Amino acid sequence: MSSVEKPEVQASPRPRRKRGVPEGLWMRCEGCGATVFKKKIDEHMGVCTEAGCNYHFYVPAMKRIEQLLDQDSFEEWHTELSSLDPLGFVDRRPYPERLREEQARTGLKEACIVGRGYLRGRPLVCAVTDSAFIMGSMGSVVGEKLTRSIEQATRLLLPLVIVSGSGGGARMHEGILSLMQMGKVCAALGRYHDAGGLFVSVLTNPTMGGVAASFASLGDIIFAEPKALVGFAGPRVVKATVKAELPEGFQTSEFMLAHGFIDRIVSRPQLRTEIARVIDYCVR
Amino acid sequence: MPPAYRLPFEKPILELEATLAELEAAPGSEVEVRDKIRKTRVELSRLKREIFEKLEPWEVVQVARHPERPHSSDYLELVFDEFVELHGDRAFGDDPAILTGFAKLEDRKVMFVGQQKGRTMKDRAATLNAMPHPEGYRKALHRMQMAAKYRLPIICFIDTPGAYPGIGAEERGQAYQIAFNLREMSRIGTPIVCIVIGEGGSGGALGIGIGDYIAMLQHSYYSVISPEGCAGILWKDSKYKDRAARALKFTSGDLKRLGVIDEIIQEPLGGAHRDHRQTAVILKGRLMQIVRDLSSYPIDRLLERRYDKFRRIGVFEELPPVVGGNGDNRDSAAETA
Ligand SMILES: [Zn+2]
Numbered sequence: 001m002s003s004v005e006k007p008e009v010q011a012s013p014r015p016r017r018k019r020g021v022p023e024g025l026w027m028r029c030e031g032c033g034a035t036v037f038k039k040k041i042d043e044h045m046g047v048c049t050e051a052g053c054n055y056h057f058y059v060p061a062m063k064r065i066e067q068l069l070d071q072d073s074f075e076e077w078h079t080e081l082s083s084l085d086p087l088g089f090v091d092r093r094p095y096p097e098r099l100r101e102e103q104a105r106t107g108l109k110e111a112c113i114v115g116r117g118y119l120r121g122r123p124l125v126c127a128v129t130d131s132a133f134i135m136g137s138m139g140s141v142v143g144e145k146l147t148r149s150i151e152q153a154t155r156l157l158l159p160l161v162i163v164s165g166s167g168g169g170a171r172m173h174e175g176i177l178s179l180m181q182m183g184k185v186c187a188a189l190g191r192y193h194d195a196g197g198l199f200v201s202v203l204t205n206p207t208m209g210g211v212a213a214s215f216a217s218l219g220d221i222i223f224a225e226p227k228a229l230v231g232f233a234g235p236r237v238v239k240a241t242v243k244a245e246l247p248e249g250f251q252t253s254e255f256m257l258a259h260g261f262i263d264r265i266v267s268r269p270q271l272r273t274e275i276a277r278v279i280d281y282c283v284r
Numbered sequence: 285m286p287p288a289y290r291l292p293f294e295k296p297i298l299e300l301e302a303t304l305a306e307l308e309a310a311p312g313s314e315v316e317v318r319d320k321i322r323k324t325r326v327e328l329s330r331l332k333r334e335i336f337e338k339l340e341p342w343e344v345v346q347v348a349r350h351p352e353r354p355h356s357s358d359y360l361e362l363v364f365d366e367f368v369e370l371h372g373d374r375a376f377g378d379d380p381a382i383l384t385g386f387a388k389l390e391d392r393k394v395m396f397v398g399q400q401k402g403r404t405m406k407d408r409a410a411t412l413n414a415m416p417h418p419e420g421y422r423k424a425l426h427r428m429q430m431a432a433k434y435r436l437p438i439i440c441f442i443d444t445p446g447a448y449p450g451i452g453a454e455e456r457g458q459a460y461q462i463a464f465n466l467r468e469m470s471r472i473g474t475p476i477v478c479i480v481i482g483e484g485g486s487g488g489a490l491g492i493g494i495g496d497y498i499a500m501l502q503h504s505y506y507s508v509i510s511p512e513g514c515a516g517i518l519w520k521d522s523k524y525k526d527r528a529a530r531a532l533k534f535t536s537g538d539l540k541r542l543g544v545i546d547e548i549i550q551e552p553l554g555g556a557h558r559d560h561r562q563t564a565v566i567l568k569g570r571l572m573q574i575v576r577d578l579s580s581y582p583i584d585r586l587l588e589r590r591y592d593k594f595r596r597i598g599v600f601e602e603l604p605p606v607v608g609g610n611g612d613n614r615d616s617a618a619e620t621a
Contacts, residue, residue: 171508
């Protein structure tokens with residue numbers, strides 16, 4: 001390697017973190033370290049109830065929709081879309097096999113759910129990405145579902161809420177097609193913006209890479225759950241590039257708020273109230 | 285002169301070139317020698333064609349990163365008749381990783397936006413090897429919006445390993461600025477031509493990559509993630525970069541097959557780095573034609589086409605999927621840096 005080559009990013013295996021709420025009765029809170037009663041956390045929308053903790057556990061996409069929208073008001077769209085394997089991608093296992101495993105494990109067909117529903121009686125279009133399905137990454141199906149729902153929101157003149165959870169950004173397994181979804185979704189948001197639509201983007205832990213660098217950052221209003229990891233490049237990559245310690249709280253919601261990229265940090269139990277209030281200011 | 289930078293697979297070409305130079309330098313002009321020179325030249329062309337026609341994807345990356353490969357600044361010299369550089373983003377600073385300004389393509393006035401690596405160590409240190417910061421993307425967008433005001437066609441040259449992954453870049457909103465460029469470029473009211481001239485590194489490339497016509501130089505690559513990054517995540521070791529390079533399908537041929545780009549612009553035999561002038565001649569010819577074609581569209585029709593161009597990208601099935609598998613393996617990972 002010549003010295004003019006860019007420094008190679010040393011990728012080390014990252015500790016594997018369990019996604020989702022474990023099946024047992026008790027679980028450990030990553031925020032405060034306490035062992036907490038799972039049922040109690042569930043009753044509090046997956047937020048730790050230990051004094052002063054407020055740690056936000058991962059919630060699956062369907063659960064998120066239940067928490068956010070009025071009971072039974074959600075009508076899911078485009079459930080018939082499913083991923084193919086346009087590159088014939090094989091890493092340590094073939095991509096179609098990986099997809100089947102992710103589907104079986106999460107009960108989802110893909111990393112995002114889209115549709116329409118009501119929030120405290122206000123009609124809206126809603127999309128949620130699930131960080132448990134191939135890291136919530138965006139491939140052709142996620143890009144297509146989001147684009148269709150943005151186009152429908154434009155036609156129906158409805159507010160749009162997208163809740164992002166993606167450590168993966170654009171999905172590697174579909175290569176350049178995934179990268180291009182970023183352009184496709186952003187172009188649809190451009191038209192929605194021109195039509196006067198209200199887009200509320202909600203960032204959850206984590207929102208990174210190509211998801212952060214496309215739709216998630218384009219909300220008229222951007223909310224983030226507390227202490228979510230939000231940024232472009234992964235912290236490991238940044239650390240390897242700058243060869244220095246990262247600042248305290250780097251790439252958290254609070255960091256992004258301080259640097260001017262988030263409107264408000266909103267705890268999960270307040271999300272409904274906060275979104276409804278914004279809709280009332282902006283939508284006639 | 286520093287010694288020529290050589291790639292391992294170029295060695296036979298360089299050896300034959302040395303032989304040819306020796307023959308040509310020999311005094312006299314015996315028939316036998318002239319005949320040998322002629323044969324060596326033919327053999328050299330054949331060798332270049334043979335080697336460069338079947339480069340492995342990882343070798344394509346090496347050619348795309350070749351330090352002697354022409355950069356934006358070289359094309360500004362060789363393709364354009366004038367360049368009036370315009371600095372800065374009006375908000376934070378002047379990112380040297382993206383050059384912007386007025387340029388003349390023969391008699392046509394255009395706006396040039398190009399990622400710039402730099403030839404010397406000093407230049408490369410300043411541009412961070414063409415890895416832009418948010419202010420670079422903001423600078424690019426500022427110039428493009430001005431170009432639309434005066435109906436100047438925009439020419440974007442893409443050549444970056446990726447947007448810079450640093451602390452300042454994150455603090456100043458790398459993700460937001462790229463996202464904003466994607467949305468705004470999709471509706472800038474003037475023709476936009478994007479050419480990948482070397483490295484098309486992920487979101488950092490796409491941040492100046494939304495346009496009406498997308499082309500790639502033959503030995504460039506355009507990828508969702510670097511082969512090193514992909515290998516690190518999926519194979520847990522960056523040494524599998526050649527395997528990742530094969531899996532990612534990011535060569536110009538792959539992208540044409542996938543319907544992502546409009547055209548592959550052929551490079552001279554042996555790659556652009558062997559003949560800057562010839563590469564520039566080919567590129568200039570294509571640019572003039574493309575700009576002429578795009579200029580014939582009314583703006584609303586142009587924007588409609590641009591939207592549809594990206595709208596139709598994606599491969600999926602619209603049928604109820606068969607869900608199977610035993611689902612007991614929890615090992616999964618995917619991310620792009
Ligand atoms: Zn806790």
